[in-house]
Amino acid sequence: MINRIIRQIQRYKGWFGGGAALCIFLGLYTGLLASPPDYYQGELVRIMYVHVPLAHTSTLAYSVLFGGSIWYLWKRDPLVDNMCQASASICALFTTLALITGSIWAKPTWNTWWTWDPRLVSFTVLLLILGGYLMLRRLVDDPMRGGRYAAILAIVGGIDLPIIKFSVEWWRTLHQPMSFSTRGVSISDDILIPLTLMSLGCWLLFAYMVMVRTQILYLTDLLHAKKGRLLSQTHFSQTTP
Amino acid sequence: MPFFKTIHWVVWKDLISEWRTRETMSSMLFFALIVILVFSFSFSMDQDAARQLIAGIIWVAFTFTGIIGLGKSFTSELQNDCLESLQMSPAPKGAIYLGKVAANFLFMLAVEILLFPLFVLFFNLDVIEAVGTLLIIFFLATLGLSAVGTLFSALTVQIRAREVMLPVLLLPLAVPVMIAAVEATRGALNGDPFSFYSQWIHLLIIFDIIFTVVSFWLFEFILDS
DSSP states (O other), X not given: OOOHHHHHHHHHHHHHHHHHHHHHHHHHIIIIIISOOBTTTBGGGGGHHHHHHHHHHHHHHHHHHHHHHHHHHHHOOHHHHHHHHXXXXXXXXXXXXXHHHHHHHXXXXXXXXXXXXXXXXXXXXXXXXXXXXXXXXXXOSSHHHHHHHHHHHHHHHTTHHHHHHHHHXXXXXXXXXXXXXXXXXXXXXXXXXXXXXXXXXXXHHHHHHHHHHHHHHHHHHHHHHHHTTTTTTSGGGGTOO | OHHHHHHHHHHHHHHHHHHHHOHHHHHXXXXXXXXXXXXXXXXXXXXXXXXXXXXXXHHHHHHHHHHHHXXXXXXXXXXXXXHHHHHXXXXXXXXXXXXXXXXXXXXXXXXXXXXXXXXXXXXXXXXXXXXXXXXXXXXXHHHHHHHHHHHHHHHHTTSTTHHHHHHHHHHHHHHHHHHHHHHHHHHHHHTOOHHHHHHHHHXXXXXXXXXXXXXXXXXXXXXXX
């Protein structure tokens, strides 16, 4: 009765969690302790090892939400809907943390806590879209209609992602341009290693948190269906044995 | 063919019912007047400051007024099971969407054209040369706002707290359209040469196309019951 994928999540989620903890620990050690300070920014650059992975994990998380929403509208699989809802909450968490760490970095570097440049604005808009998504899910009583409406919102909101990504190139902003590009990597190994480790750690952490949250949401829906309370409204009413 | 006939009849229906009751336009116009009044108190502006701020004030007023009109567009369908009739009708759902967008666009544009002379009066703007460009900017930005606003109006009409959710969902998504509209309007009102702000007009066109196409595709998922 319990979906095959949920069983696999139960079996493998520990690996993701452990891997995330290991990578983040190693990344923080090399980033905060073992790497040299930056030529221009000194010790301040160490926030980059936390801020940058959080920011691009949050865009990765929104891409997962975007793809999952399209998949849900196409296939109407309830597990995909649960995964979308999980991704949205975790993406909101990572976006908030990225904004906070970015703001902490900005104060000593640019001498302001906040600026209205295109990348920060579009990133804040992403957080607002996610907030609207989570509100929408709470307000709709019928889970199937709620899933559909939320998927529609996530797809239209996906238009913000390319704006975030390319805003640094399209407009001259205070933000640094991308260091990774098809022309090759433009930063040194000392910085690259902790950055890669932290990025990998954040991706694994995101995967772990989404897996656990999806499992919780799925099992909650299953519980409601089995108790018969929402028999006419859940996805499982067609599949009870 | 049923597609264009559907669009025609949806627009006709909305215009006729508006003509008979005049409730949407009158509430939009009064709300916009109040917004202008509040803004005139909020900033003590000399001529230079007015020129910096007025583009933003115009578009804030137009956007919030537009949200009222967009909300009414589908809440008026809740009476007499009209929404269920739309869901059940064999007409192509995309055509219903385009008809609603066209009707909302016409209402919003009418309010903007009626209101803009009041802005010129109250804030002493100098706009004679820029009128044509301003009309183009109003046209494009209103199209973008109604394209994505109609989609979210249909989406929020059947949920709790619909009056709150429409602006909460719409405004973050409308941010690119609003920024482009404000920058283009500021350029036009300041008398800058067209090439200075033409990139914003290009951005408006791009967003209009993207929002209309994406919303057109997504609209049928809303009216599925």
